[in-house]
Amino acid sequence: MHSNKIGTLYVVATPIGNLQDISLRAIEVLKKVDRVAAEDTRHAMQLLNHFSINKPTLSLHEFNERERVGVLLAYLQQQGESVALVSDAGTPLISDPGFLVVREAKAVGIPVVPVPGPCAAITALSVSGLATDRFIFEGFLPAKEEARRQRLTLLRHEKRTLIFYEAPHRLLDTLQSMSTVFGSQRKAVVARELTKVHESVLAMDLAALIAWFTSHPDQQRGEIVILVTGAEEEKQHAKEVIPKEALAILLEELPLKQAVALASKITGERKNVLYELALSMKGNA
Numbered sequence: 001m002h003s004n005k006i007g008t009l010y011v012v013a014t015p016i017g018n019l020q021d022i023s024l025r026a027i028e029v030l031k032k033v034d035r036v037a038a039e040d041t042r043h044a045m046q047l048l049n050h051f052s053i054n055k056p057t058l059s060l061h062e063f064n065e066r067e068r069v070g071v072l073l074a075y076l077q078q079q080g081e082s083v084a085l086v087s088d089a090g091t092p093l094i095s096d097p098g099f100l101v102v103r104e105a106k107a108v109g110i111p112v113v114p115v116p117g118p119c120a121a122i123t124a125l126s127v128s129g130l131a132t133d134r135f136i137f138e139g140f141l142p143a144k145e146e147a148r149r150q151r152l153t154l155l156r157h158e159k160r161t162l163i164f165y166e167a168p169h170r171l172l173d174t175l176q177s178m179s180t181v182f183g184s185q186r187k188a189v190v191a192r193e194l195t196k197v198h199e200s201v202l203a204m205d206l207a208a209l210i211a212w213f214t215s216h217p218d219q220q221r222g223e224i225v226i227l228v229t230g231a232e233e234e235k236q237h238a239k240e241v242i243p244k245e246a247l248a249i250l251l252e253e254l255p256l257k258q259a260v261a262l263a264s265k266i267t268g269e270r271k272n273v274l275y276e277l278a279l280s281m282k283g284n285a
């Protein structure tokens with residue numbers, strides 16, 4: 001595919017465990033490109049060998065991505081080569097290297113073409129039984145307890161389904177932090193070893209998940225996605241109920257106007273709404 005033309009950067013998703021999940025198009029693209037940029041070249045070679053593909057590889061991992069960007073852009077721009085970017089598993093850039101390359105390639109007008117395929121987060125979500133209409137992907141949480149809790153605290157009231165990646169040796173600690181921050185009754189799902197022999201998807205509340213994994217240490221292995229159900233619809237009525245309660249207390253002690261002004265300050269509800277409410281409460285008294 002050498003030419004004077006600028007090359008194309010293909011972002012190619014690869015299986016997350018089961019090699020049969022590679023797409024026909026991914027194979028075709030890997031066969032036709034000039035070079036494969038891979039997170040781990042040995043790992044990529046295994047994949048390429050499996051499909052009898054023989055290509056020069058170039059490593060691109062989190063520690064050398066910055067310096068490799070220039071090299072890759074030179075292959076694409078100056079040599080007119082086409083390059084496939086793959087990671088160890090799943091979709092590149094999703095908790096994997098590749099962002100800098102894609103950003104820079106696009107900035108200089110190199111065509112960037114997706115070759116979609118597996119992604120552990122979406123695979124887990126699709127069988128989790130949790131709401132799929134709105135979700136957020138949070139990747140890996142910080143490894144340190146304090147930082148992890150802080151991050152989770154920011155997500156405490158998030159209503160969308162939450163998706164996290166986690167390393168097996170941190171599973172219990174993370175479930176524990178989630179239980180502390182989200183409450184032990186919050187429903188969650190631990191999806192392990194997806195598409196592999198020991199695939200399992202366990203849905204329980206956080207307390208039950210902690211108990212289960214504590215009593216099954218052999219199950220704390222492998223690759224893991226944790227999904228947590230979104231915070232319950234925050235009591236939509238909170239604004240109505242709390243202002244009403246505040247008003248009722250204040251009206252016992254204060255004139256109506258003052259009670260309304262204070263209730264508005266306390267609850268954030270608009271004064272005219274509270275005024276109407278106060279009048280109706282007085283009327284019913």
Ligand code: SAM
Pocket residue numbers: 016017087089090091092093094095096118119120121164165166167191192193194195196223224225
């Ligand atoms: N780019 C990948 C993707 O598209 O899913 C993710 C790469 S990230 C470095 C690796 C993490 O993804 C693992 O620690 C685990 O949380 C999750 N993961 C990857 N493969 C998985 C699998 N087969 N089952 C469950 N989780 C998996």
